[in-house]
Amino acid sequence: MRILVVLGFLAICHQAMAETVNVYSFRQNFLIQPILDEFTKETGIKSEVIFAKKGLIQRIKREGKLSPADVVLTSDFSKLLDLKDQGLTQAFDKDSLIQSNIPSQFRDEDRQWVALTKRVRNIYSSKERVGKLNIRYEDLSSAKYKGKICTRSGKHPYNLGLIASMIAHDGVDQTEQWLTGVKNNLARKPQGNDRGQVKAINSGLCDISLGNSYYFGKMLMDDKQKVWADSVELNFPNQQDRGSHINVSGAVIAKHAPHKDAALKLLSFLSSDKAQAMYSELNMEYPVKPGVAPSKLVQSWGDFKADTIALNQVAAQRKAALKLVDKVKFDL
Amino acid sequence: MRSINVLSISSGAIALLIFAPVLALMYESFFSAAALNDDTFQDLAQSVLFDYLTNSLLVVFGTLIFACLFSIAPAWWCARYEFKGRRILQWAMVFPLAIPAYISAYVYTEALDYAGPIQTLLRDLFQWRSPSDYWFFDIRSITGASLMLALALYPYIYILMRNGFANQSDHLEHAGRLLGANERRIFFKIRLPLARPALAIGCTLVAMESLADFGTVHLFAISTLTTAIYDSWLVYGSLSTAAKISCLLLLFVVSLSWLERKQRESQKHYDLKGSHSLTKKTASKKQLLLIWMVCLSILSLGFVIPVLTLISYNLDYLTENLNGKLWLHAQHTFTLAASAGVICTALALLFNANQRFFPKKLHASQQNLASIGYAIPGTVLAIAILIPLGAMDLGLNAILESWNMDSVGLILSGSSFALLMAFVIRFAAIANGSVHSAYEHIPPNLDAAARSLNTHSWRLFKDIHLPLITPATISALLLVFIECVKELPAAILLRPFNFETLSTYVYQFASDEQLEHGALGALLIIAVSLIPIFVLSRTQKMS
Numbered sequence: 105m106r107i108l109v110v111l112g113f114l115a116i117c118h119q120a121m122a123e124t125v126n127v128y129s130f131r132q133n134f135l136i137q138p139i140l141d142e143f144t145k146e147t148g149i150k151s152e153v154i155f156a157k158k159g160l161i162q163r164i165k166r167e168g169k170l171s172p173a174d175v176v177l178t179s180d181f182s183k184l185l186d187l188k189d190q191g192l193t194q195a196f197d198k199d200s201l202i203q204s205n206i207p208s209q210f211r212d213e214d215r216q217w218v219a220l221t222k223r224v225r226n227i228y229s230s231k232e233r234v235g236k237l238n239i240r241y242e243d244l245s246s247a248k249y250k251g252k253i254c255t256r257s258g259k260h261p262y263n264l265g266l267i268a269s270m271i272a273h274d275g276v277d278q279t280e281q282w283l284t285g286v287k288n289n290l291a292r293k294p295q296g297n298d299r300g301q302v303k304a305i306n307s308g309l310c311d312i313s314l315g316n317s318y319y320f321g322k323m324l325m326d327d328k329q330k331v332w333a334d335s336v337e338l339n340f341p342n343q344q345d346r347g348s349h350i351n352v353s354g355a356v357i358a359k360h361a362p363h364k365d366a367a368l369k370l371l372s373f374l375s376s377d378k379a380q381a382m383y384s385e386l387n388m389e390y391p392v393k394p395g396v397a398p399s400k401l402v403q404s405w406g407d408f409k410a411d412t413i414a415l416n417q418v419a420a421q422r423k424a425a426l427k428l429v430d431k432v433k434f435d436l
Numbered sequence: 437m438r439s440i441n442v443l444s445i446s447s448g449a450i451a452l453l454i455f456a457p458v459l460a461l462m463y464e465s466f467f468s469a470a471a472l473n474d475d476t477f478q479d480l481a482q483s484v485l486f487d488y489l490t491n492s493l494l495v496v497f498g499t500l501i502f503a504c505l506f507s508i509a510p511a512w513w514c515a516r517y518e519f520k521g522r523r524i525l526q527w528a529m530v531f532p533l534a535i536p537a538y539i540s541a542y543v544y545t546e547a548l549d550y551a552g553p554i555q556t557l558l559r560d561l562f563q564w565r566s567p568s569d570y571w572f573f574d575i576r577s578i579t580g581a582s583l584m585l586a587l588a589l590y591p592y593i594y595i596l597m598r599n600g601f602a603n604q605s606d607h608l609e610h611a612g613r614l615l616g617a618n619e620r621r622i623f624f625k626i627r628l629p630l631a632r633p634a635l636a637i638g639c640t641l642v643a644m645e646s647l648a649d650f651g652t653v654h655l656f657a658i659s660t661l662t663t664a665i666y667d668s669w670l671v672y673g674s675l676s677t678a679a680k681i682s683c684l685l686l687l688f689v690v691s692l693s694w695l696e697r698k699q700r701e702s703q704k705h706y707d708l709k710g711s712h713s714l715t716k717k718t719a720s721k722k723q724l725l726l727i728w729m730v731c732l733s734i735l736s737l738g739f740v741i742p743v744l745t746l747i748s749y750n751l752d753y754l755t756e757n758l759n760g761k762l763w764l765h766a767q768h769t770f771t772l773a774a775s776a777g778v779i780c781t782a783l784a785l786l787f788n789a790n791q792r793f794f795p796k797k798l799h800a801s802q803q804n805l806a807s808i809g810y811a812i813p814g815t816v817l818a819i820a821i822l823i824p825l826g827a828m829d830l831g832l833n834a835i836l837e838s839w840n841m842d843s844v845g846l847i848l849s850g851s852s853f854a855l856l857m858a859f860v861i862r863f864a865a866i867a868n869g870s871v872h873s874a875y876e877h878i879p880p881n882l883d884a885a886a887r888s889l890n891t892h893s894w895r896l897f898k899d900i901h902l903p904l905i906t907p908a909t910i911s912a913l914l915l916v917f918i919e920c921v922k923e924l925p926a927a928i929l930l931r932p933f934n935f936e937t938l939s940t941y942v943y944q945f946a947s948d949e950q951l952e953h954g955a956l957g958a959l960l961i962i963a964v965s966l967i968p969i970f971v972l973s974r975t976q977k978m979s
Binding site: 132133157158159160167168169170171186257293294296297299300303306307308423427430433 | 932
C-alpha cells in the first residue's frame with residue numbers, strides 16, 4: 105500500500121514539474137538519447153522517454169485524454185499514418201519552424217505528422233560472388249537468383265513498405281507473382297534482421313539480401329561486424345526507372361499532449377540543421393531538411409535516385425501487402 | 437451449513453478482479469462494433485492460421501517431451517539417493533530457470549548458425565563450400581525452439597516432481613517388494629504414478645508457458661499462434677482478431693487442464709509425511725557416474741554454456757556495458773518481482789484454503805479463472821489490463837474534477853501498479869499450481885481429526901495445513917519471483933516513464949540482435965533470479 109501512495113505522490117509531482125517533454129518512442133533509446141540530450145542542453149527542457157517496438161499506439165489510445173505522451177517518434181511511415189488515422193495527433197502551428205524546415209513532400213498537409221529522416225531499402229550483394237549490381241527489385245524473382253536470396257520476415261515494416269510500394273506501382277496480381285518468385289529464390293526461410301542477412305552473405309549462405317542503407321554504416325562502425333560489411337556491395341535498386349524505395353522515420357504531437365509547447369519545440373529542434381546532421385552522423389540516415397548534407401560516410405555511398413511516389417499512396421497498400429505475405433506464405 | 441463467509445467472498449472477489457481484464461478483452465473481441473465489422477480473422481483462417489496452429493502444438497509437444505526427459509530422472513535421483521554433493525546438485529538443477537529462454541536461444545543461434553563458429557570450423561575442416569554439401573542441425577527449427585524452451589522450463593517439472601517424490605512414503609514400495617517387484621518396476625508402477633499430480637501440474641505450466649512464448653519462436657522465425665496474435669493486432673491493427681486467437685489459445689489451455697483433472701479424479705491418494713517418508717538409498721558407483729553425467733550435461737546446456745557465453749560477450753564490450761543505471765534497473769526489477777511473488781503466493785493460499793474448507797465446483801472454477809492469465813501472451817494481457825485501469829483512471833479524474841480538485845493523471849494505468857497487476861495476473865497460476873498440488877497431498881482425515889477436537893478453520897490452516905505446505909509455498913514464491921524478473925512483453929508496454937526492468941533494458945539490445953551490448957544486464961537478470969534459489973537452498977530442507 106505504501107508503495108502505491110508513494111507512486112501516486114510521484115505521479116502528482118511528476119505532473120507538476122514544469123518544462124519536460126514526454127516522448128513515446130518506437131526508436132531505441134540509444135539512438136535518440138544523444139539528440140534529446142542536445143535538445144535539453146539548448147532549451148533546458150528535460151525529456152522523459154518510453155521505448156517500445158510494439159503497442160505504443162494502443163497504449164496512447166487506451167490512456168485517452170489523460171495520456172502523458174507529448175511526442176511520438178516512429179521508425180516507419182505507416183505508424184505516422186496510423187496515429188493520424190486513429191485521431192491521436194494534433195496539428196503543429198502553421199508558422200512553426202517545422203513548416204519551413206521540411207519540404208511539403210515529407211510532412212502531412214494537415215500538419216499532423218512530419219518525417220525526420222529518410223531510409224533507403226537497398227539490395228546488398230556479395231562482393232566476391234556477384235559484385236556491384238544494376239538491379240531492380242523486380243529482378244529478385246528472376247530464376248537466376250534461385251537459392252541465393254536472404255531476407256528478414258516479410259511482415260517487418262521495412263519489407264511491408266517495399267511490398268506495398270510494389271503494389272502501388274505494379275498492381276496486386278503482378279506483385280503476388282513477384283513475391284512468390286522471391287520466396288522460391290530464398291536460400292533460407294525469412295529470419296533475423298537486416299544485418300543478419302549480410303552476415304549470411306559473408307558466410308556464403310546466400311549472395312543477395314534486402315536491407316536498409318544505414319545498417320551498412322553501423323556494421324562498418326562495429327569491430328566485429330565490419331568484416332560482414334566489407335564482404336558486400338551496397339546497391340541502389342531501380343536507378344534506371346522509378347528510383348529506390350524509401351521509408352521515413354518521423355514524429356507527431358500527441359492529441360492530448362500535456363506540454364504542447366515543449367512538444368512543438370522538440371519537433372522544431374528535430375527538424376533543425378543540428379539535429380538533422382546528428383541523425384545522419386549517429387545513425388547514418390538521410391536528412392530530410394534540404395541543405396543538410398548527409399554524413400561523410402553516407403555520402404561515400406554515392407548519389408541515388410529515390411522513388412518519388414507519395415508516401416500516402418504506398419501506405420494505402422499496406423494491408424494488401426500484408427495479405428499477400430500471408431497468402432504466398434512468405435514466412436513459412 | 438454456512439454458505440456465505442468472508443473467505444469465500446474475498447477469494448471470489450479477487451478471482452473476479454484478476455479475471456476482469458480478460459473479460460474486458462473478450463468483450464472487445466466479440467461484441468464491440470469494431471469486432472463485428474472485422475474480417476481479418478476469416479482472412480487469416482483461410483491462409484495461415486492452420487499452419488500457425490500446427491506449429492504451436494508441435495512446439496508445445498516437443499517442449500514437453502524434452503522437459504520431461506531433462507527433469508524426471510534427476511528429480512527421482514535427487515529424492516531417492518544419498519550421495520556426496522547431492523544437496524548442491526539438487527539445487528543446481530534449478531539454475532537454468534534463471535535464464536530467459538530467448539537469451540539461451542540467442543546464444544545457441546550465434547554458436548550453431550551457418551555463420552557460427554562450429555559450422556565454420558566444420559566447413560574448414562572438411563572443405564565443404566555450401567549448405568548443400570552437408571547436413572547440420574538447424575537450430576532455427578521447431579525442434580530447436582522446443583529444446584531451448586525445455587532447457588529454460590524443465591525446472592518447473594523438476595521442482596514439483598522432486599517434492600512429489602520426496603513426500604512419498606515407503607508403504608507401497610514395501611508392498612511392491614513383498615510381491616517381488618524390482619527397482620525399475622517399482623519406479624514405473626508405484627513411484628511415478630504416485631507423483632502424477634505433480635507431473636501433471638508441471639507439464640501444464642510448461643505447456644502454457646511454451647504456448648505463450650514469443651521471444652524464442654520469434655527469434656527462430658517460427659510462426660505460431662502467438663505470432664498470429666502479434667501480427668493481427670500490431671500489423672493488421674485488429675485487436676479483436678488478436679483477442680479471438682487468444683481465446684483459441686485459452687481454449688487449448690482450459691481443455692488441457694480439464695483433461696488432466698478428469699483423468700486424475702479417479703485416483704486420489706493421500707499420504708502423510710513423517711516417520712514413513714521416502715528413505716534414501718546410497719547410490720552405487722555405476723549409478724553415481726550416470727547421475728552426475730546426465731545432470732551435468734543438462735546443467736551445462738541449460739546454464740553453464742549460456743552464462744559463459746554472456747561473460748565472454750561482456751569481456752569484449754565491458755567498458756560500453758558498464759552503466760550506473762543498471763543497478764537502479766536491478767532494484768526496480770527486484771522490488772516488483774518480490775511484491776508480485778508475495779501477492780501471488782498469498783492469493784494461492786487464499787484460493788486453496790477456500791477450496792479446502794468449502795469444497796465446491798464454484799471455488800474450483802474460481803481457481804481456474806484466476807489462473808487463466810498465464811496462457812495469455814504478455815502483450816495482449818498488457819492491453820487487457822489497460823482497458824479497465826484506463827477506465828478507472830478516467831473515472832477517478834472525472835470525480836476529482838467534479839470536486840474541483842487537481843487531476844492526478846494516470847495514477848493506476850500509468851504507474852508501476854499496472855505492471856504489478858500484470859505480473860500477478862500472468863503468474864498467479866504458477867503459485868496456485870504449486871500450492872494446489874501440495875494441498876492435494878494432505879489427507880482429509882487430518883482435517884476431520886482437527887475438527888473433532890473443535891479446531892476452528894484459521895487454526896486448522898495455521899497449525900496444520902501451513903506447516904505441511906510450507907515447502908510448496910516457498911517454491912511458489914520463488915517461481916513467481918523468477919518469472920517476473922524474466923517477464924518481458926508486458927513490462928515493455930506497461931512500464932512508466934524512465935522505468936526499466938532488467939528485461940526491458942536487455943531487450944532493446946537483443947531485439948536488434950546485439951545482445952553483446954546488453955550482456956551485463958542479462959547476467960544481472962540471471963544473478964537476481966539466482967538469489968532466491970540460493971536463499972532457499974540454505975534455509976529449506978527439500979527432502
